[in-house]
Structure formats: structure tokens, C-alpha cells
Amino acid sequence: MSGWIERDEAVVWHGFTQMATYADNVPVIVERGEGRELIDVEGRRYLDAISSLWVTTLGHRVPELDRALADQAARIAHSTMLGNGNRVTIELAEALAEIVPVDDPHFLFASDGAAAVEQALKIAFQYWSNIGESERKSYLAFSDAYHGDTIGSLSVGAGGFGTDLFDPLRFPVVRAPGFDDPACMTTATKLIFEHAHDLAAVIVEPLVQGAAGMRMAPAEDFGMLAEACQETGALLICDEVATGFGRTGTLFASEQCGVSPDLMAIGKGLTGGYLPMAATAANQRVYDAFLGEDLGPKTLYHGHSYSGNALASAVALKHIELFRSWNVIDNVRARSAQLGALLDEVIAPLEPVVDIRLRGLMCGVELEPGNRRGRRACAAAVERGVLLRPLGDVVVIMPPLTITEDEIERIVHTLRAAITEVAQT
Numbered sequence: 001m002s003g004w005i006e007r008d009e010a011v012v013w014h015g016f017t018q019m020a021t022y023a024d025n026v027p028v029i030v031e032r033g034e035g036r037e038l039i040d041v042e043g044r045r046y047l048d049a050i051s052s053l054w055v056t057t058l059g060h061r062v063p064e065l066d067r068a069l070a071d072q073a074a075r076i077a078h079s080t081m082l083g084n085g086n087r088v089t090i091e092l093a094e095a096l097a098e099i100v101p102v103d104d105p106h107f108l109f110a111s112d113g114a115a116a117v118e119q120a121l122k123i124a125f126q127y128w129s130n131i132g133e134s135e136r137k138s139y140l141a142f143s144d145a146y147h148g149d150t151i152g153s154l155s156v157g158a159g160g161f162g163t164d165l166f167d168p169l170r171f172p173v174v175r176a177p178g179f180d181d182p183a184c185m186t187t188a189t190k191l192i193f194e195h196a197h198d199l200a201a202v203i204v205e206p207l208v209q210g211a212a213g214m215r216m217a218p219a220e221d222f223g224m225l226a227e228a229c230q231e232t233g234a235l236l237i238c239d240e241v242a243t244g245f246g247r248t249g250t251l252f253a254s255e256q257c258g259v260s261p262d263l264m265a266i267g268k269g270l271t272g273g274y275l276p277m278a279a280t281a282a283n284q285r286v287y288d289a290f291l292g293e294d295l296g297p298k299t300l301y302h303g304h305s306y307s308g309n310a311l312a313s314a315v316a317l318k319h320i321e322l323f324r325s326w327n328v329i330d331n332v333r334a335r336s337a338q339l340g341a342l343l344d345e346v347i348a349p350l351e352p353v354v355d356i357r358l359r360g361l362m363c364g365v366e367l368e369p370g371n372r373r374g375r376r377a378c379a380a381a382v383e384r385g386v387l388l389r390p391l392g393d394v395v396v397i398m399p400p401l402t403i404t405e406d407e408i409e410r411i412v413h414t415l416r417a418a419i420t421e422v423a424q425t
């Protein structure tokens with residue numbers, strides 16, 4: 001790639017990437033995008049079948065989003081949210097308040113999903129202190145969960161991905177089984193009652209544990225979790241960083257689960273994949289507990305420099321409008337049905353395929369473990385012009401939500417060729 005990879009590894013440190021072998025794994029160096037395709041520095045095109053790590057919803061270079069960004073840049077790019085406001089961020093919060101399944105929400109903005117989770121954990125902790133029940137300090141989280149890689153979010157996450165090294169930094173939590181255990185919600189519910197006196201909050205990825213390799217729990221099982229929270233008072237935190245904004249076939253997965261959390265973390269698709277923005281939505285019960293005298297102890301002493309960034313807000317606001325007017329959810333449902341049928345027909349019979357899990361446009365194709373199969377299958381797909389990235393032995397398919405019928409065909413047939421090639425070597 002005419003020196004770009006060398007220039008890259010000379011100065012850039014890539015996340016979750018062993019830099020000593022970075023170049024050997026033939027990274028794609030993107031120069032621009034068009035629709036659902038990425039175009040590299042040599043003009044090669046790749047269908048972005050992982051939505052640039054699950055963030056891109058409508059596609060790249062959407063004219064309406066580009067214009068919203070440029071228009072906002074002509075007004076102001078950023079002004080602080082600490083003690084002050086910004087017009088477009090207010091408009092965004094108003095629009096979000098209409099769509100998130102949280103009662104009378106207030107939004108604390110951040111830049112990444114992990115930060116939105118971290119905020120939710122701190123808010124839950126302080127909530128109990130503010131109402132005079134400071135013994136409630138612990139959290140219940142699920143095995144296999146991933147909530148981000150800051151210390152707090154890593155603590156409620158289940159570890160893995162080479163992060164075990166940080167175990168001494170992680171605070172202990174009450175751990176329920178992962179979604180691959182059909183009794184996980186029953187066990188979690190029991191644990192919530194057992195720890196009713198010290199549990200500050202329960203955190204869960206509604207419907208799909210994404211980074212666990214798309215592990216799914218039945219929507220109807222989440223009701224008992226929410227009820228146990230309600231009965232014991234534990235706050236329910238839904239981490240919709242991955243599932244939010246249409247991914248699972250409804251705007252938020254919590255809707256399918258029939259739950260209205262006390263706190264919700266959103267990120268990734270919030271700006272359609274354009275800009276780093278995340279938010280923690282708090283319901284009225286939680287928010288009210290923080291109201292008190294000026295500079296008093298009930299204040300939430302937390303906030304980031306780029307919180308509520310105006311450029312990101314403008315894009316996120318336009319994104320919500322387009323989501324509705326383009327009937328994106330209808331496309332997610334139609335393409336999900338098509339993808340499911342095609343995977344059953346074309347991929348399931350392949351020898352190394354162990355399991356296929358799909359909800360909306362969140363999909364994992366699990367291969368037999370070992371032999372770096374997941375990584376090699378994805379590399380073979382990239383060579384064929386479809387950008388995929390595995391989670392261990394699970395090939396993730398997370399295309400933009402505007403993906404077309406032809407593009408779904410292209411992804412599945414490319415994956416078949418890639419898996420077949422890997423199985424033969």
C-alpha cells in the first residue's frame with residue numbers, strides 16, 4: 001500500500017492490536033468511503049460488513065449528515081456543557097427524550113460507550129448515597145458481558161480479550177451466568193434478592209451480549225430481571241451501546257424486552273457512526289436524587305471536556321430524523337430475515353460452522369475453535385472485498401442498517417468462499 005502501512009505502524013498505536021504483527025495481518029488503510037463501502041489508499045473497495053466496529057447505521061458520507069455537520073461547523077464546533085448549554089445539544093436531548101424507553105430522561109453526554117457506562121455506574125453509586133442509603137455499593141453483572149475498557153466498565157465486564165492482566169484493578173461484582181446459560185435470568189433474579197441490601201445496580205446488555213460473540217437471551221426473560229430490580233430497588237442499567245439505534249430490529253432492544261431502565265448507556269450508532277458521542281440517560285427517579293443546594297454534595301461531580309459536542313449533536317439530531325423518514329427499522333427487519341434464511345442455506349452446512357446467531361442485523365457465525373479460524377476466515381473475506389472482523393472464533397456480521405438485498409448476498413457468498421478456503425488449509 002505504497003508505504004502507508006509502514007507510516008502507520010511508525011506512529012500509530014492501534015487498539016486491541018498486536019503492533020509487532022500489525023503489518024503481517026494486512027490492514028486496510030482507508031482513504032474515503034461511499035455508501036456502505038470503504039475505499040483504501042489504492043482505490044480498492046470493501047463492503048463495510050462490520051459497520052466500522054458497529055457504529056455506522058445509514059452508511060458513509062450520507063449527504064444529509066454531511067450537510068448537518070457543515071452547517072453546524074459554520075455556527076460553532078464546540079462549547080462546554082459544564083454549567084452552560086448549547087442550542088443544538090438541547091435540541092438533540094429533546095429528540096432523544098422522545099425515543100429512548102426511559103421515563104422523563106435527562107442525558108449526560110460523553111464521547112465513548114465505555115464512558116457512558118462509567119457514568120451510569122457512578123450515578124448509580126452516588127444515587128444511594130444521595131438518598132442516605134450508602135451501604136448499597138455493589139453491582140450485579142453477567143458473565144460474558146462487555147461494557148467497555150475503562151476500569152469501571154471493565155469491572156462490570158466479564159474480562160477476556162487479553163484484559164485479564166487488569167484483574168487486580170477491577171472491583172468485584174456479583175456475577176450472574178452469561179446468556180449461553182438458559183437459566184441466567186432466573187439465577188440473576190435470585191442473586192438480586194439475595195443481595196437486595198447492598199446492590200446499587202444491575203447492568204445488562206439487553207437481548208444480545210455483543211462482544212461475547214452475539215450471545216442472545218429471549219426477550220421475555222428480561223421482565224423478571226426488571227421486576228426483581230423494582231422490588232428490591234436496585235437500579236437497572238441497560239447498556240444499549242451496541243444494541244441501540246435499530247441494531248436488533250427495534251430502535252432500542254429494551255423495547256423488545258419490555259423494560260424501561262433507570263439508566264441507559266447509548267453510543268456507537270448515536271451519530272450514525274460519524275462522530276464520537278455517547279450518553280447516559282437517567283430517569284426522573286434517579287435525576288431527582290441529585291437535586292440540592294448549589295455546589296452541594298448531591299451534585300454529580302463528573303463531566304468530560306467534549307461532553308455534548310455541538311458537531312456531534314447536530315449530526316446525531318439529523319440522524320434521528322433520517323432514521324424515521326427512511327424507515328430504517330423496516331429495512332433492518334427485511335434484511336435480517338433475508339440474512340437468516342441465506343445463512344441457513346449457504347453457511348450452516350459448511351463443516352467448520354458450529355452455530356449461527358442472529359437478531360436484527362447483529363449476527364455471529366461461530367466456527368470450530370482453534371487454528372485461528374475466525375481471523376483467517378475474515379482475512380480471506382477482506383481479500384475478496386468484504387471487511388469482516390472476528391471475535392475469537394466468531395465471525396461477526398454487523399452491516400450498516402441500510403444494507404441492500406444484493407449486498408447481503410455479497411456478504412454471505414463471500415463468507416462462504418472464505419470459510420471454505422480456510423477449511424481447506
Ligand SMILES: Cc1ncc(COP(=O)(O)O)c(C=O)c1O
Pocket residue numbers: 112113114115117146147148149205210211239240241242243267268
Ligand atoms: C455493549 C457495549 N458496551 C460498551 C461498549 C464500549 O463502547 P466504546 O468502544 O465506544 O467505548 C461496547 C463496545 O463494543 C459494547 O458493545
